[in-house]
Amino acid sequence: MKKVAIYIETEKGKIKSGSFGMITAIRKNSAELYAIIINDYSEKYREELQVYGVQKVLFVTVNNGSENYHPERWSKAVISSLKHLEIDTLMALTTTKAKTVLPMIAANLDAPLVLNCLQVDLEKNRAEKILYSGKTNGTIQLKGKYYIYGMRKGNTDPDQDSCQSESLFFNTSEIVNKNYHYQGEQSEATNAVDLSEAEVIVAGGRGMENQQNFDILKACAKKMNASVGASRVAVDSGWVPYAMQIGQTGAKVNPKVYIACGLSGSVQHYAGMKTSNLIIAINQDPNAAIISNCDYFIVENLFDVIPLLTKKLDS
Amino acid sequence: MKIFVCVKHVPDSAATITVIEKNQIDEQVTFLLNPYDENAISAAVKVKKQFEGSEIIAVSVGKAKASETIQSALAMGADRAIHVITTTNVDSILTAKALYQAILKDGLPDLILMGKESIDNEGMQTMFRLAANLNFPIASNVSSLELKNQRVLIESEWEAGKIEKIEIDLPSVLAVSKGLNKPQYPTLPQIIQAKKKKIESVTIEALVPNAPESQMIIHELSPISEHRKCLELEGDIEQKVEQLFTILKNEAKVI
Numbered sequence: 238m239k240k241v242a243i244y245i246e247t248e249k250g251k252i253k254s255g256s257f258g259m260i261t262a263i264r265k266n267s268a269e270l271y272a273i274i275i276n277d278y279s280e281k282y283r284e285e286l287q288v289y290g291v292q293k294v295l296f297v298t299v300n301n302g303s304e305n306y307h308p309e310r311w312s313k314a315v316i317s318s319l320k321h322l323e324i325d326t327l328m329a330l331t332t333t334k335a336k337t338v339l340p341m342i343a344a345n346l347d348a349p350l351v352l353n354c355l356q357v358d359l360e361k362n363r364a365e366k367i368l369y370s371g372k373t374n375g376t377i378q379l380k381g382k383y384y385i386y387g388m389r390k391g392n393t394d395p396d397q398d399s400c401q402s403e404s405l406f407f408n409t410s411e412i413v414n415k416n417y418h419y420q421g422e423q424s425e426a427t428n429a430v431d432l433s434e435a436e437v438i439v440a441g442g443r444g445m446e447n448q449q450n451f452d453i454l455k456a457c458a459k460k461m462n463a464s465v466g467a468s469r470v471a472v473d474s475g476w477v478p479y480a481m482q483i484g485q486t487g488a489k490v491n492p493k494v495y496i497a498c499g500l501s502g503s504v505q506h507y508a509g510m511k512t513s514n515l516i517i518a519i520n521q522d523p524n525a526a527i528i529s530n531c532d533y534f535i536v537e538n539l540f541d542v543i544p545l546l547t548k549k550l551d552s
Numbered sequence: 553m554k555i556f557v558c559v560k561h562v563p564d565s566a567a568t569i570t571v572i573e574k575n576q577i578d579e580q581v582t583f584l585l586n587p588y589d590e591n592a593i594s595a596a597v598k599v600k601k602q603f604e605g606s607e608i609i610a611v612s613v614g615k616a617k618a619s620e621t622i623q624s625a626l627a628m629g630a631d632r633a634i635h636v637i638t639t640t641n642v643d644s645i646l647t648a649k650a651l652y653q654a655i656l657k658d659g660l661p662d663l664i665l666m667g668k669e670s671i672d673n674e675g676m677q678t679m680f681r682l683a684a685n686l687n688f689p690i691a692s693n694v695s696s697l698e699l700k701n702q703r704v705l706i707e708s709e710w711e712a713g714k715i716e717k718i719e720i721d722l723p724s725v726l727a728v729s730k731g732l733n734k735p736q737y738p739t740l741p742q743i744i745q746a747k748k749k750k751i752e753s754v755t756i757e758a759l760v761p762n763a764p765e766s767q768m769i770i771h772e773l774s775p776i777s778e779h780r781k782c783l784e785l786e787g788d789i790e791q792k793v794e795q796l797f798t799i800l801k802n803e804a805k806v807i
Contacts, residue, residue, distance in 0.1 A: 437804075479731035542796075
């Protein structure tokens with residue numbers, strides 16, 4: 238049976254959300270699943286992963302385990318793990334960190350890589366992803382000695398398939414480029430919930446009119462653990478930071494529900510959110526483009542609708 | 553300071569994409585300079601202002617038509633350009649090898665700038681491959697950069713509003729995001745002047761004679777069809793909000 242390694246990210250003692258859905262998607266290919274976790278040992282992880290069919294969990298200790306995260310050292314530790322396990326196929330969730338770690342691995346191994354995969358066929362080494370600004374679905378054939386896939390988050394709902402699992406341990410020491418000094422991460426409180434991880438996104442466009450009005454969206458978002466996004470117009474007008482931009486040149490999101498408020502819905506905006514399960518538009522202009530390309534719409538002033546919804550969510 | 557800016561010729565994001573011959577698109581649509589690469593050129597222009605006597609070289613791997621994008625890069629401030637000519641669309645493995653060879657041949661730079669992704673393939677990896685070929689350190693998604701002596705202080709901004717701080721010594725590869733700057737679009741005189749700038753052309757076969765062992769081949773393309781039901785929630789505003797609430801609760805099950 239084919240062996241597949243899954244790089245699992247942990248944060249604050251938890252397996253990154255979305256990981257179990259990814260494992261469920263991978264399980265559609267019959268393969269023996271190995272998880273790789275770096276510098277974070279806990280039998281709890283193995284127990285959680287076995288519920289979703291992961292048979293082996295390799296706990297990797299890199300450079301004595303003291304470090305929290307270093308992109309290059311992590312990528313090299315994953316490579317050493319693959320060689321140690323004699324596995325040629327690596328999967329991971331396309332998280333923000335994986336967008337650095339996976340390409341570093343691929344570059345180092347000179348191996349093919351596809352990020353944001355919707356599906357993979359591990360028999361044929363093919364991956365499906367969206368190409369050309371959200372307008373086409375592409376099937377990509379990978380050729381090489383290794384195959385690396387970053388799965389897009391939120392594509393598959395987690396589904397249990399319990400098995401017996403076992404913990405494995407591996408120590409490695411990795412040297413990194415001496416001209417690269419990783420200083421760590423700091424959080425900017427622009428959004429309580431990560432846009433790429435939110436189940437619900439409330440987004441504002443030109444109709445928001447100013448910076449303060451975004452507080453109305455934030456208050457509503459908070460009530461349903463949603464994240465707040467924005468169109469390019471709102472960002473270019475200086476109302477919200479670029480980190481909140483959704484669209485072709487902003488974040489690409491995939492939530493269950495996307496509530497677009499006072500947002501016209503340009504082609505470029507759709508390129509960042511068109512894969513949302515449900516698109517709900519609130520716009521006073523019945524001729525706005527988004528009205529003809531959504532699931533539900535309300536023709537009203539958003540400043541009337543959103544506070545009412547917030548109140549309703551509160552009760 | 554010698555600065556390379558890697559640019560890509562891509563279909564306009566507003567263009568209608570038609571799939572032909574199973575795995576290609578009809579390229580009779582508007583193409584332009586990849587939007588993130590505009591930020592890279594603007595960043596290079598800024599570095600050049602800081603370090604007098606710097607040279608900016610735009611380099612592009614693409615078909616003959618990519619000369620249009622090279623012209624845009626020259627008009628935005630590149631001093632000269634290298635066009636690695638291809639007859640087919642090439643993957644990021646081959647692109648990075650071609651960029652590497654073109655850069656080696658021209659002479660190693662202090663800095664390589666490029667956009668963090670191309671809007672057509674969204675591969676997000678060419679920069680990492682190029683950096684690995686050169687054994688240069690790399691940072692992607694750069695939203696702020698400051699050059700001090702031979703060191704670049706970088707902030708890398710991600711979707712969650714999380715910021716990674718990285719310091720990198722030159723020479724290095726930096727892939728930039730939209731948040732870095734507002735691109736300065738060229739004036740008419742700059743566009744005219746750009747036509748006099750030197751473009752060196754070389755075929756990809758001359759730089760990379762053998763196809764790499766590792767490849768990513770577009771096997772099939774299919775248009776994404778959108779069928780959304782477009783149902784209006786009707787009634788007075790209270791009723792509309794009530795329906796919205798019910799959809800969130802019962803249909804989407806998110807509250």
